[in-house]
Amino acid sequence: MTEKGSPNIENVTFLQDIYAALGHAIRFDIVQYLGTFHRPVQYTELVEWLQIKPGSFYFHIKKLKGLVEQDSEKKFLLTSLGKIALDVMKSGEIIQLKHQPQDSTDEKEVILPVRFSITFFGEFVRRKTFDRKFNLIISLMVVGQILLLDFAKLGMIPFFIDGGLFFGLIGCIIEVIVSFMIIWILLELLMRYYSPIKGFSYELLSGIPIALSPLFVYPLLVFLSEHSSFLPFLPDIIANVQVSITILFILQIFSGIFLVQLLQVIKSVSFERALVPVFIVLYGFSILSFFVSSLF
Numbered sequence: 001m002t003e004k005g006s007p008n009i010e011n012v013t014f015l016q017d018i019y020a021a022l023g024h025a026i027r028f029d030i031v032q033y034l035g036t037f038h039r040p041v042q043y044t045e046l047v048e049w050l051q052i053k054p055g056s057f058y059f060h061i062k063k064l065k066g067l068v069e070q071d072s073e074k075k076f077l078l079t080s081l082g083k084i085a086l087d088v089m090k091s092g093e094i095i096q097l098k099h100q101p102q103d104s105t106d107e108k109e110v111i112l113p114v115r116f117s118i119t120f121f122g123e124f125v126r127r128k129t130f131d132r133k134f135n136l137i138i139s140l141m142v143v144g145q146i147l148l149l150d151f152a153k154l155g156m157i158p159f160f161i162d163g164g165l166f167f168g169l170i171g172c173i174i175e176v177i178v179s180f181m182i183i184w185i186l187l188e189l190l191m192r193y194y195s196p197i198k199g200f201s202y203e204l205l206s207g208i209p210i211a212l213s214p215l216f217v218y219p220l221l222v223f224l225s226e227h228s229s230f231l232p233f234l235p236d237i238i239a240n241v242q243v244s245i246t247i248l249f250i251l252q253i254f255s256g257i258f259l260v261q262l263l264q265v266i267k268s269v270s271f272e273r274a275l276v277p278v279f280i281v282l283y284g285f286s287i288l289s290f291f292v293s294s295l296f
Contacts, residue, residue, distance in 0.1 A: 021063045024063070026052065030050070030060060031082060034082070040070075040077040061076070
């Protein structure tokens with residue numbers, strides 16, 4: 001498995017890594033054993049069943065990173081990707097196992113790496129399409145976007161400053177800086193509350209621009225639409241406010257998914273518990289800004 005960060009389903013190398021990880025008999029058995037239970041399994045139970053030394057056990061568990069995880073009680077269970085891998089393993093095909101010859105009487109067909117990758121990726125997409133949690137995020141994004149349509153231009157602290165294009169740009173820059181500082185503080189507090197590790201890691205920092213992009217891009221798009229006459233090089237499609245709102249909506253979907261998964265990764269919190277602070281961050285600040293702007 002890759003050593004840096006969490007596995008990425010879009011990475012072809014990652015799919016090949018999964019195939020290689022499951023290609024060892026012990027790791028294959030670990031995934032199958034965990035898949036037979038609907039509960040987390042203790043370390044002693046796994047080691048006793050596998051009949052291997054602790055050092056060897058943790059070596060193989062490390063190779064299964066992204067497929068097997070530990071809960072708050074240090075018990076082992078399959079991740080969502082691990083469950084997909086298990087279903088692929090049960091689909092009537094088997095992975096070529098190393099250090100363990102296949103039974104010649106086995107009627108199952110050995111699945112090759114490329115075919116495994118295609119099957120695994122297809123199952124991942126299918127589950128995401130019909131996944132309740134994924135669809136819930138999309139639904140909440142739609143509702144939130146409808147609520148923001150009524151005050152689309154007032155969703156943030158007012159940055160429209162009389163005085164022409166130059167002062168408008170200055171106001172937009174100030175808006176971006178203030179938004180970044182406030183949301184950064186909110187996210188920092190969330191990370192400190194949900195994780196014993198203080199601060200962000202470099203892996204988390206790399207995803208922050210994606211998570212915060214709606215709060216920055218939307219004021220900029222609205223500003224550009226207001227001053228499109230001063231910017232002849234600006235495409236008409238970008239100057240359209242409705243297009244700007246659509247772009248914001250798409251960014252919010254990715255932001256919501258990213259932040260929910262972020263909170264679930266840094267500490268084993270439930271989906272519902274992670275969802276609440278995410279939408280407070282995404283929509284709470286915009287709604288608060290609307291009420292503040294309405295006072296002036």
